[in-house]
Amino acid sequence: xxxxxxxxxxxxxxxxxxxxxxxxxxxxxxxxxxxxxxxxxxxxxxxxxxxxxxxxxxxxxxxxxxxxxxxxxxxxxxxxxxxxxxxxxxxxxxxxxxxxxxxxxxxxxxxxxxxxxxxxxxxxxxxxxxxxxxxxxxxxxxxxxxxxxxxxxxxxxxxxxxxxxxxxxxxxxxxxxxxxxxxxxxxxxxxxxxxxxxxxxxxxxxxxxxxxxxxxxxxxxxxxxxxx
Numbered sequence: 001x002x003x004x005x006x007x008x009x010x011x012x013x014x015x016x017x018x019x020x021x022x023x024x025x026x027x028x029x030x031x032x033x034x035x036x037x038x039x040x041x042x043x044x045x046x047x048x049x050x051x052x053x054x055x056x057x058x059x060x061x062x063x064x065x066x067x068x069x070x071x072x073x074x075x076x077x078x079x080x081x082x083x084x085x086x087x088x089x090x091x092x093x094x095x096x097x098x099x100x101x102x103x104x105x106x107x108x109x110x111x112x113x114x115x116x117x118x119x120x121x122x123x124x125x126x127x128x129x130x131x132x133x134x135x136x137x138x139x140x141x142x143x144x145x146x147x148x149x150x151x152x153x154x155x156x157x158x159x160x161x162x163x164x165x166x167x168x169x170x171x172x173x174x175x176x177x178x179x180x181x182x183x184x185x186x187x188x189x190x191x192x193x194x195x196x197x198x199x200x201x202x203x204x205x206x207x208x209x210x211x212x213x214x215x216x217x218x219x220x221x222x223x224x225x226x227x228x
Contacts, residue, residue: 021059024049025070028063033119037064037127064129067120068137075141078102083148091153092215095179096208103204111197121191142180149176182210
């Protein structure tokens, strides 16, 4: 299993804050899907979430920002799945397995979550501010993914943002960017179709195809041996 240090448990206050943010995010997503961003106000989102307007603005600057936590949930889950992969496993296989499991639809809740993402991505086509939130979430996910990829590949801890351009660090950055782009492109492509949440043309199917295309030219990225 991965030897990365575990994240300290969140305090009760932090868990409550995250729960409130996610509740607001779900309310915003429901209203954006039903009425579009132009037809939705921050006041309406706060009311749907059952919080005061001042609470909404304590966490989010704009109504579009409110969906950020919801869009980030999938990335958090699949990074955790990847971090749990066996060290030394072929990285493309580990990435493919984590992405496939993260985009799997084991129940109605998961299916509804993907359909909600579809609604948001469709709304983002005509809303630059909402698109900016989507791209920001993806960039943050890529940044967080780099140390996970580095750990699996045995490339050390110097592969994060601001690291040098050595072969291992460069390969880690390319792999993290490819994996993140595979999911982003798959979801964006799926959102513009009427394909189901499973089967041909689903997010999992498209992400696997995107990952094969994007990882095809990156070369091997495996744990390196340190000379004695």
